[in-house]
Every structure is written in C-alpha cells, then in structure tokens.
Amino acid sequence: MAKNRLIYDGDCPFCSKFAALVRFRKAAGPVDILNAREHPEIVKEMAAKGINLDKGMALDLDGRIYHGSDAINRIALMSTGSGPFNAFTAAVFKSRIASKTMYPVMKAARRIALCLKGKKGIG
Numbered sequence: 001m002a003k004n005r006l007i008y009d010g011d012c013p014f015c016s017k018f019a020a021l022v023r024f025r026k027a028a029g030p031v032d033i034l035n036a037r038e039h040p041e042i043v044k045e046m047a048a049k050g051i052n053l054d055k056g057m058a059l060d061l062d063g064r065i066y067h068g069s070d071a072i073n074r075i076a077l078m079s080t081g082s083g084p085f086n087a088f089t090a091a092v093f094k095s096r097i098a099s100k101t102m103y104p105v106m107k108a109a110r111r112i113a114l115c116l117k118g119k120k121g122i123g
Contacts, residue, residue, distance in 0.1 A: 004032065005032040006032070008035065014110055022075060023082060024079065068103055068107075075093070076090050
C-alpha cells in the first residue's frame, strides 16, 4: 500500500496554515503532512517526476500525485468539513473550476509572502 502524503512549503505562511488546519476523512487513510524544506530528498523525488513544488503543493495519494490546483481540489473532496476552515475548503475547492481559477491567486500570494520574508523558492 502506498504511503499518502501532502508536501507543502513550510516557509509560506499560507501553505503552513493550510497544512496545519486541513483534516482528511478517515476514508483517506493516514496522510503524512511534510514540509518540503525539511525533506530535500522529497523535493528531488518530486522534481524527477516532473513536479515543481515552487509551482504548488503536492498530494501523493495511493501512488498518484496531484499537484497545485488538482491537489487542493482532491484535498477538498477528502476534507472532513469539520470546523470553519475545513468547511470553507470543502465548499470552495471541491469544484475543479474554482480550484483552477483561485490557485494562481494563491500562488501569487505565496510568492509575495516569501519575498516579504526574504525567502527564496524551494528549488
């Protein structure tokens, strides 16, 4: 059985908050939530698979990798919906169209936040 994991940028305040608050349904099984900056081997592994973690978080679920807006959409579909944050995530991002529309704004906010903190991208 494949190990499920969410890989995010720990230097991004938005990504970190999202990773800390997201709650997966039990049906998803255990999901390791990993800061890419603490796991350079995972960054290399993802890059070898064509996944650029500077362009979005990754969800490795049962051996299939979802990236960027696809990851946030899949997370929303698997969210418990409990609590205001998870209810919002589930309601908004369960739509692929909403995920694809809003994700570029989220990436821009990440770039601005990293710049303000004087941080560079993951890669």
